[in-house]
């Protein structure tokens with residue numbers, strides 16, 4: 177087994193989490209990663225994704241040539257942006273465990289992944305590990321809709337397979353993730369004075385409430401979820417509300433189930449709206465509905481017997497570990513890259529309680545992730 181330098185890994189992580197990098201403002205961390213990758217022998221360049229998303233940097237692509245003739249290239253990817261509150265991170269170090277001071281996230285999502293990739297690049301060179309060409313991609317704007325991966329310039333990428341480092345336990349390999357759809361419903365009722373003439377109005381809030389009360393939400397089944405997360409409407413206490421907007425999402429690892437959940441949500445609103453009308457001075461007024469449905473991203477479904485998955489399992493065996501392919505409820509850059517034709521699975525780095533101010537991680541998990549990767553890269557090169 178090719179042991180990694182755990183101190184270097186930890187120090188780089190601590191440095192990275194102290195650099196602010198909210199989505200669209202990843203430049204400082206990108207420059208630091210570029211320096212690290214170059215010191216490991218990589219040639220770096222940026223694509224133009226930053227211009228497309230109005231950010232201050234593009235995706236960073238660091239390439240290392242292979243040392244095994246004819247070995248195929250392999251992609252390693254992690255995202256550079258972090259969620260709020262994520263500025264001014266002051267990490268607390270307790271041995272191998274690193275946590276936040278409780279005022280921000282740690283940003284181990286996904287700086288742990290960035291640091292793991294850099295350590296892999298260093299070890300490949302130092303330990304003269306046989307490998308094919310490596311394409312390390314550090315993406316922007318993952319947290320705001322996987323925008324960096326969507327806009328990644330694939331003309332710069334040759335790999336057909338790879339790993340993404342953006343989940344918790346290094347004992348698992350995420351191969352299935354849901355597709356997601358966002359929904360927006362605008363219910364239009366009819367405004368009226370609530371005290372003087374309520375019978376001349378249609379309450380959009382009441383119509384929306386009936387729709388929502390009839391709706392299946394939350395966990396629909398083991399691979400499907402749905403949520404209405406934002407509701408906005410009404411003008412004043414004493415006006416029968418004329419409009420309400422409800423926004424939400426549905427996710428499923430099964431495309432047909434996703435579609436049927438979205439259809440169900442639309443049907444609930446249509447039914448409630450169809451029941452709401454009022455007759456004013458002999459004229460009938462009906463409530464109406466506008467709805468918008470958008471595919472946020474496709475699901476990810478790498479079969480358990482895909483060559484990539486088999487390779488990772490075999491690599492784990494070779495270093496005396498077990499790894500299990502599994503599904504998750506979240507989406508990440510891997511959804512997009514699979515959709516765009518690169519087979520990638522998501523390997524954990526040890527990040528925990530992400531997107532909370534309780535976030536923490538254990539550097540030993542990061543080391544395990546890097547060690548497994550080194551073995552995967554050797555296998556991928558036929559060694």
Ligand SMILES: [Zn+2]
Pocket residue numbers: 255285286318342508
């Ligand atoms: Zn992430």
